[in-house]
Every structure is written in C-alpha cells, then in structure tokens.
Amino acid sequence: MAALPLSFLVAALVGLALERGVIRHLYGRPLETLLATWGVSLILRQFVRSVNWAMIVGLGLFCLLFFGGRWILQRQTQWEQTRRVAAPVILALSSAIALAAGILINQNGGTALSQPWFGARNVDVTAPGWLRGGLSLGTTLQFPYARLFIIVLTILCLIGVYWFLNGTAWGLRMRSVTQNRKMSACLGIPTDRVDALTFALGSGLAGIAGCAVTLLGSVGPNLGGNYIVDAFMVVVVGGVGKLVGSIVAALVIGSITYLLGSGTLALILPPAEALQPLVDFFTFFATTSMAKVMVFALIIAFLQWKPAGMFPQKGRSVEV
Amino acid sequence: MATETAMRPRQEIKAQQSQQRKLEIIGIIAFVVLMAVVLPLLLSGFRLGLLGRFLSLAIVALGIDLIWGFTGLLSLGHGIFFALGGYAFAMFLQLNSMGEGQIPEFFGLYGVDTLPWLWGPFATLPFTLLAIFILPAIVAGLLGYLVFRNRIRGVYFSILTQAALVVFFNLFNGQQKWINGTNGLKTDTSVFFGQQVGSESMQMTFYLITVAVLVVMYLLCRWLTSGRFGRLLVAIRDDENRVRFSGYDPTGFKVLVFAVSGAIAGIAGALYTVQSGIVSPQFMDIAFSIEMVIWGAVGGRATLVGAILGALLVNWARALLSESFPEVWLFFQGALFLLVVTALPDGLVGWFRQQAPQQVRSLISKPEPLLTYPQIELDPDIQKERQEIGDRGA
Numbered sequence: 001m002a003a004l005p006l007s008f009l010v011a012a013l014v015g016l017a018l019e020r021g022v023i024r025h026l027y028g029r030p031l032e033t034l035l036a037t038w039g040v041s042l043i044l045r046q047f048v049r050s051v052n053w054a055m056i057v058g059l060g061l062f063c064l065l066f067f068g069g070r071w072i073l074q075r076q077t078q079w080e081q082t083r084r085v086a087a088p089v090i091l092a093l094s095s096a097i098a099l100a101a102g103i104l105i106n107q108n109g110g111t112a113l114s115q116p117w118f119g120a121r122n123v124d125v126t127a128p129g130w131l132r133g134g135l136s137l138g139t140t141l142q143f144p145y146a147r148l149f150i151i152v153l154t155i156l157c158l159i160g161v162y163w164f165l166n167g168t169a170w171g172l173r174m175r176s177v178t179q180n181r182k183m184s185a186c187l188g189i190p191t192d193r194v195d196a197l198t199f200a201l202g203s204g205l206a207g208i209a210g211c212a213v214t215l216l217g218s219v220g221p222n223l224g225g226n227y228i229v230d231a232f233m234v235v236v237v238g239g240v241g242k243l244v245g246s247i248v249a250a251l252v253i254g255s256i257t258y259l260l261g262s263g264t265l266a267l268i269l270p271p272a273e274a275l276q277p278l279v280d281f282f283t284f285f286a287t288t289s290m291a292k293v294m295v296f297a298l299i300i301a302f303l304q305w306k307p308a309g310m311f312p313q314k315g316r317s318v319e320v
Numbered sequence: 321m322a323t324e325t326a327m328r329p330r331q332e333i334k335a336q337q338s339q340q341r342k343l344e345i346i347g348i349i350a351f352v353v354l355m356a357v358v359l360p361l362l363l364s365g366f367r368l369g370l371l372g373r374f375l376s377l378a379i380v381a382l383g384i385d386l387i388w389g390f391t392g393l394l395s396l397g398h399g400i401f402f403a404l405g406g407y408a409f410a411m412f413l414q415l416n417s418m419g420e421g422q423i424p425e426f427f428g429l430y431g432v433d434t435l436p437w438l439w440g441p442f443a444t445l446p447f448t449l450l451a452i453f454i455l456p457a458i459v460a461g462l463l464g465y466l467v468f469r470n471r472i473r474g475v476y477f478s479i480l481t482q483a484a485l486v487v488f489f490n491l492f493n494g495q496q497k498w499i500n501g502t503n504g505l506k507t508d509t510s511v512f513f514g515q516q517v518g519s520e521s522m523q524m525t526f527y528l529i530t531v532a533v534l535v536v537m538y539l540l541c542r543w544l545t546s547g548r549f550g551r552l553l554v555a556i557r558d559d560e561n562r563v564r565f566s567g568y569d570p571t572g573f574k575v576l577v578f579a580v581s582g583a584i585a586g587i588a589g590a591l592y593t594v595q596s597g598i599v600s601p602q603f604m605d606i607a608f609s610i611e612m613v614i615w616g617a618v619g620g621r622a623t624l625v626g627a628i629l630g631a632l633l634v635n636w637a638r639a640l641l642s643e644s645f646p647e648v649w650l651f652f653q654g655a656l657f658l659l660v661v662t663a664l665p666d667g668l669v670g671w672f673r674q675q676a677p678q679q680v681r682s683l684i685s686k687p688e689p690l691l692t693y694p695q696i697e698l699d700p701d702i703q704k705e706r707q708e709i710g711d712r713g714a
Contacts, residue, residue: 022658022662025662026661026662030474030475031388031392031394031474031475031478032661032665033661034394034475034478035610035613035614035617035657035660035661036657036658036661036662038610038657039653039654039655039656039657039658039661040654040657040658041654042650042651042653042654042657043650043651043654043655043658045650046647046650046651046654047651049647050647228482229479229482229483229486229606232479232482232483233479233483236476236479236480287494289490289491289493289494290490290491290494292486292487292490293487293490293491296483296484296486296487297487299483300463300466300467300480303466303467303470303472304466304469304470307470307471307472
C-alpha cells in the first residue's frame with residue numbers, strides 16, 4: 001500500500017529534476033522538448049536495465065567532483081574569466097575519473113557490485129492478498145478486485161486533481177498560467193515555480209498509473225512505451241486543457257477499442273442476410289491490433305469535424 | 321553614379337553566389353568520386369554493404385530535413401513511407417523470381433492458394449518503380465491533407481504521425497495472409513534482371529544506384545528549397561499565421577512538401593530493403609522513426625548537407641559502438657538527443673558555419689574582453705580612466 005504514495009513521490013521527484021535540468025531551457029520549443037524527453041526516456045530505460053553499484057558509485061563520484069569543483073572555483077574571483085576554459089576541463093576530468101572508477105569497480109569488485117539491480121527482463125508483480133480474487137455477482141459475473149481497485153484509484157486521482165486545480169491557490173495559479181503566461185507573470189505569479197510544480201504533478205500521476213498497471217501484467221523497462229500513443233490520442237481527442245475532455249475521451253476510445261477488438265459488434269448484429277457484409281467488416285477488425293487501425297481512422301474522421309477536440313478551449317487567440 | 325553604387329553590391333552578391341555554386345559542384349563531384357570509386361576499393365564487402373545502407377538512410381534524412389528543417393513539421397511517422405517503398409519493391413522481387421502462375425512460398429503457410437489482388441499490379445517493373453514513390457506520396461498527401469486542413473500543427477501533428485505509424489505497424493504485422501506479417505519479405509534470393517539480388521555484383525550495382533539517387537535527391541531538395549517555394553516553406557516554419565494573413569494558403573504547400581518527403585522516404589526504403597535483404601514491420605518501429613529525425617538534427621537542420629552527414633555519422637557510430645559495447649549505445653543515443661537539442665541546436669553544420677571559427681579562435685588566443693566586469697578593479701578601461709584622472713588631479 002505504501003507503494004502508491006512512494007511511486008507518486010519518486011516519479012514526481014524525477015519529473016522535477018527533469019524539468020529543472022532540461023525542459024526548463026526548452027519552453028517555447030515544443031518539438032525539441034518532444035525529442036529531448038525521448039532522449040531522456042532512452043537513457044532511463046537503459047539505466048534501469050544496467051544499473052548496479054559500480055554505476056551508482058561512478059555517478060556519485062561524477063556529481064561530487066563536477067559540482068564540488070565548480071562550487072570551489074566559483075569562490076575564486078577569477079571564475080568569470082577562467083570559466084570558459086575551466087568548465088570543460090572540470091567536466092572532462094570528473095567524467096574521466098568517474099568513468100575509470102566505475103569500470104574499475106565493475107571489473108574488480110566481484111559480482112555483488114557489478115550485478116545489475118533489475119536486469120532487462122520483465123518482473124512479475126504479485127498483488128497483495130486482499131487484491132486477489134474477485135467480487136462475485138450471481139454465478140456468472142465476477143469482478144476482479146484488482147480491476148475494481150484501479151477504477152477506484154482513478155476516481156480518487158480525478159477528484160484529487162479536480163480539487164487541486166479548482167480549490168487551491170496553486171491550482172488557480174496553474175490555470176491562469178495556462179491561459180495567459182505573460183499576464184500571469186505581470187500579476188506576480190511565479191510562473192517558474194508553477195511550471196516546475198505542474199511537471200512534477202504530471203510525472204507523479206504517471207507514477208501512480210505505472211503502479212496501477214503492475215496489477216495488470218509484468219513490469220519491465222519498456223512498459224511505458226505501449227501507453228504513450230494512446231495517452232496522447234486521448235488528449236488530442238478530448239481537447240487540450242480540459243479535464244472533462246480527457247475523461248470522456250479516454251472512456252470513449254477505450255470502449256470503442258474494446259468493442260471492435262473483441263468482435264462484440266459482429267455478434268450483436270441481427271443475423272440478417274443483408275447485414276452480412278457489415279458482419280464480415282467487423283470480424284475483419286476483431287483483433288486488438290486491427291481495432292487500433294479502425295480507432296485511428298475514426299479519430300482522424302472525428303478531427304475533421306472537431307479539430308480542437310471534444311471540449312475546445314474558448315478564446316480569441318490565433319494560436320491554439 | 322548612384323545606380324552604380326547600388327549595382328555594385330548586387331554584382332558582388334552574384335559573384336559570391338556563383339562562387340558558392342562552383343564550390344558546391346566541386347563538393348558533389350568529390351563526394352561521388354569518394355563514394356563510388358575510392359571507398360569501394362578501400363572497404364571490405366561487409367563494410368561497403370553497411371555504407372550502402374547508411375547512404376539510403378541519408379536519403380530519408382534529406383526528406384526529413386525538407387519537412388522539419390525547412391517547413392517546421394516534425395514527422396515521427398516516416399517509417400510508414402520507408403516501409404511502403406520497401407514492401408513495394410520486395411513484392412515485385414518476390415513475384416519476379418516466380419515462374420508463371422506460381423505464388424511466393426510463404427502463402428502456403430497460411431493456406432492461401434491464389435495471389436491476393438493487392439499483389440497483382442506489382443508483377444510489372446514499371447508499375448513497381450512508380451509505386452515505390454507514388455504510393456508513399458499518396459499516403460503522406462492524404463494524411464497531411466486531413467491533418468493540415470484543420471490547422472492541426474506542432475506537437476499534435478507529430479503525435480498523429482506517430483499514431484499513424486503504430487497503426488500501419490499493426491496493419492502490416494497482423495495481416496499474415498497478405499504480406500507475411502511479422503516475418504516480412506526476404507529479397508536476398510530473389511532474381512532481378514537475371515541475377516540474384518544477394519549476389520556481390522548486384523549489391524555493388526545497388527550501392528552505385530544509391531549513391532546516384534542520393535545525389536539526385538540532394539539536387540531536388542536543393543532546387544525545391546532555393547527559390548520562392550523554399551522561401552515560402554521557411555516562412556511557414558517561422559510564422560504560419562503571417563503567411564496566412566499575407567494571402568497564401570499554407571495547407572496546399574504543407575501537403576505537397578509532406579508528400580514529396582514521403583516519396584523520398586519511399587525510394588530510400590526500396591534501396592535499403594534490397595541492400596539489407598529483408599523488409600519487415602520492424603521498419604515501422606517507433607524508435608526507428610524518431611532516430612531518423614535525430615540524424616537531421618545532428619547534422620544541422622535546414623542545411624541538407626547536414627542531413628546526409630548526420631545520417632552517416634550517427635549510423636556509423638552506432639555500428640561501431642554496438643559492435644563493441646552494446647549497452648552503451650542507448651546511453652549514447654539518449655545523450656545525443658539531449659546534446660543536439662540543448663547545446664547544438666543548429667547541428668554540426670550550423671555550428672561549423674556560425675560559431676566554430678569564433679570558438680576556436682577564443683581557445684587559441686586570449687579571451688576577448690568582457691562587456692561587464694564583476695568588479696570595478698578588474699575593468700582595464702576604468703583603471704585607465706582612474707589613472708588619467710588621478711594624474712590630472714595630482
């Protein structure tokens with residue numbers, strides 16, 4: 001049970017570090033941000049696969065040398081003049097030392113130090129006892145507790161986010177920055193901190209989602225990749241900046257994908273001769289992957305009708 | 321007199337332009353000689369095969385540069401067009417090596433005994449050669465039209481192209497009875513003009529064709545981006561609303577350039593397929609399409625030369641790194657993404673053209689004086705003035 005707040009916290013912290021370290025420098029360049037986050041995800045994925053004590057020691061050493069060295073040099077009055085030469089030299093020196101130390105430990109430290117913590121293989125998560133089994137209704141219906149738990153968790157998260165956005169001071173600031181960043185800055189809202197907070201909150205929510213997903217299957221470094229496209233589709237269809245849009249779009253897309261993928265539509269059609277082509281059509285799309293094809297076509301068609309999604313943000317600005 | 325002074329810079333500009341053109345022509349000839357004559361003599365067959373594949377990837381990078389570097393459309397779905405070109409050529413090769421009335425072997429596995437209608441037209445070479453670039457162009461044009469028409473742009477366009485990529489991947493992966501699903505189509509043993517595609521002489525021919533196509537595609541992109549059309553593309557990238565207010569409709573131009581880019585990717589896909597010996601849905605992997613974008617970014621956006629350079633460099637680094645340290649490659653690639661986006665936004669070529677001379681000079685000679693000094697005592701100008709005032713005062 002402690003895993004949920006913990007996963008929220010860890011993901012939020014990683015998100016915060018990411019925002020402060022990288023994303024902050026890329027505001028106003030969304031496409032570059034997309035690429036940078038992809039790069040970070042590549043690094044993190046490989047990191048999870050091959051992280052071990054040697055690597056941690058190397059990283060720690062690097063941070064110590066690099067930031068410590070900078071800190072010491074910054075005390076000196078000559079820093080501004082020597083910065084140009086000194087910064088690359090410190091970077092090269094500390095990374096070389098850290099790399100050498102890491103490799104040395106890796107080769108001579110024995111298996112305890114060079115053994116990867118997680119490895120590249122997926123890990124199965126056993127649900128706690130009270131989540132196994134299911135709620136029986138009658139003789140045929142059974143709801144697994146794990147799924148019910150995820151539904152409840154989602155509702156709780158939604159209520160939490162809704163309350164945060166509409167009931168707290170920071171939520172108000174967040175909404176105002178979304179609507180007009182410059183005006184908000186003029187009115188004394190610390191847009192910097194709002195950005196960081198928003199990013200951390202979003203990452204934390206993703207962390208909770210990841211925690212919930214472990215109940216459905218095994219966990220591995222590539223877990224997130226399967227959900228990226230679906231998550232973005234939900235945002236595109238729902239409309240940007242509206243919580244309601246995300247909820248409705250997620251439910252609609254999920255339901256349609258399931259209805260098509262399971263072939264239910266072909267079954268519920270009346271067995272008339274005239275409808276046979278329609279039944280064939282639906283059976284053709286009755287696999288998970290083909291359902292995705294159909295849903296994408298539907299989304300593109302939907303965007304022809306409502307380009308800004310189900311619940312577009314109202315405003316007079318040209319840029320959407 | 322006045323006209324003469326006004327004319328002079330223009331003449332100078334013209335002279336400079338013609339000089340640049342000469343340099344460019346010399347560069348292209350040098351590139352062709354290096355790729356087509358020198359390297360085949362130096363490199364082993366395996367390395368040359370790798371280089372041929374990288375050159376066909378450089379063609380895709382050119383297409384990406386056309387839409388991202390010049391027009392500002394970040395497509396994460398170029399794998400679709402790449403794979404379409406590859407599949408078109410592979411289908412022709414499979415049919416070409418069959419006798420009359422025979423069908424490719426894999427159909428037997430799924431109990432299909434007549435050729436699906438989809439395969440029919442690919443039995444002829446002219447249709448296939450057209451289809452290699454027209455098919456991707458049509459798909460790109462259609463997707464582009466449906467998206468751009470609604471003024472969907474920026475990140476949403478990128479995400480939609482990525483979604484389209486996933487969809488096409490699923491489509492090709494799932495349809496085993498049509499195109500052999502996840503196993504893909506092999507081309508190594510099929511016959512083209514009486515020779516096996518996998519044979520050494522045929523591979524050499526394909527390598528030379530790739531070099532030629534790369535040069536032709538470079539010239540095409542150069543021509544597209546140098547005139548009024550190119551200026552319009554840059555204008556769309558920099559301020560689409562202003563283009564719209566000036567009376568142009570950007571939709572048509574964006575659709576056109578996206579289709580051209582898709583066509584280029586299709587040709588590249590066909591060349592890559594014959595040189596790697598197989599086309600499979602793996603061509604439509606999400607990571608692969610994002611990598612294509614990074615090639616252009618590493619070399620330098622909106623430079624065309626940079627796209628070729630970036631594709632060759634990154635792939636060569638990948639080949640070397642993943643041979644010796646397979647684990648390091650992902651770290652390296654991730655770091656490359658970050659580096660290119662934050663520290664080198666103009667890529668290698670842009671850095672070389674703009675900042676390199678200055679930075680190298682500053683490393684060799686003593687640093688230039690700062691505009692503001694942290695302390696008054698350090699500012700030589702103020703010290704000098706103080707001394708003068710002090711002298712006068714005394």
